[in-house]
Amino acid sequence: MKHKISVLAIWFLLDQFSAAVPQGHATPIPETKPLFDLNGIGFVEGVDVPSAKPQPEKAVPKQKNQQTAISENSCIIPNAEFEELEPVSGAIREGQLNDIACGISDPVRLESVSAVGHKIEFSSPVTVSCKFAKVVAEWLREDVLPLALNNLETSVSVIQSGPGYQCRRRNNLPDGKLSEHALGKALDISHFKLGNGTIISVEDDWGKRTKESKFLDRIHAAACKRFTTVLGPEADPNHKSHIHLDTGCHGQDCTYIICQ
Numbered sequence: 452m453k454h455k456i457s458v459l460a461i462w463f464l465l466d467q468f469s470a471a472v473p474q475g476h477a478t479p480i481p482e483t484k485p486l487f488d489l490n491g492i493g494f495v496e497g498v499d500v501p502s503a504k505p506q507p508e509k510a511v512p513k514q515k516n517q518q519t520a521i522s523e524n525s526c527i528i529p530n531a532e533f534e535e536l537e538p539v540s541g542a543i544r545e546g547q548l549n550d551i552a553c554g555i556s557d558p559v560r561l562e563s564v565s566a567v568g569h570k571i572e573f574s575s576p577v578t579v580s581c582k583f584a585k586v587v588a589e590w591l592r593e594d595v596l597p598l599a600l601n602n603l604e605t606s607v608s609v610i611q612s613g614p615g616y617q618c619r620r621r622n623n624l625p626d627g628k629l630s631e632h633a634l635g636k637a638l639d640i641s642h643f644k645l646g647n648g649t650i651i652s653v654e655d656d657w658g659k660r661t662k663e664s665k666f667l668d669r670i671h672a673a674a675c676k677r678f679t680t681v682l683g684p685e686a687d688p689n690h691k692s693h694i695h696l697d698t699g700c701h702g703q704d705c706t707y708i709i710c711q
């Protein structure tokens with residue numbers, strides 16, 4: 452296993468302790484908390500609403516012996532800290548739709564991505580499919596971090612996002628197609644905390660004549676080369692507070708890109 456399977460309680464990460472990783476037994480799922488206080492604002496539209504203090508998920512980490520047994524199929528995400536989970540389906544948080552059509556066969560809880568000596572942490576780990584996590588990690592490593600270093604002269608240290616997996620339909624409607632969030636193939640990002648402490652808000656900084664706004668434009672454009680759906684504040688009012696990224700299939704051969 453090349454990646455670092457982290458079974459650290461997340462508050463160890465948040466407090467920036469380093470500690471020995473307990474191995475070889477099932478680990479209780481830690482309760483998580485945001486790395487920086489957004490005064491409970493975060494997401495305000497009615498679609499992707501993580502609680503200010505995320506609820507613990509009913510997603511179960513794989514035990515070490517199970518990881519060994521399926522090592523041929525294990526998830527590999529270079530330079531990332533993540534935890535492989537048992538397959539999930541239906542609701543894993545209170546308030547979610549409990550539809551068996553929702554689920555991820557290869558879920559991971561992605562905690563951070565590192566490149567060129569910089570670590571980008573998620574304010575709370577995100578639960579997504581292994582394949583989707585790889586795309587997110589590549590975008591962060593190869594686009595987001597270099598764009599920040601080159602244009603803002605600082606790194607990106609924390610990403611405030613939704614939880615990733617959510618069993619629900621598109622736009623939280625009672626009927627209609629399942630959201631890509633329900634398949635672990637989507638993520639919503641609302642804020643970027645930079646290495647110098649600055650917080651860039653999608654809602655507040657989008658569309659302005661500032662370097663922060665230009666940064667958001669650039670990472671949005673870069674995302675359109677990696678994801679099949681990228682929806683920012685110009686897409687519709689549902690996305691005024693965040694950038695939605697997913698790898699859903701559009702068109703008959705899944706090559707159509709929605710970049711708004």
Ligand SMILES: [Zn+2]
Binds near residue numbers: 499632637638639695
């Ligand atoms: Zn979304």
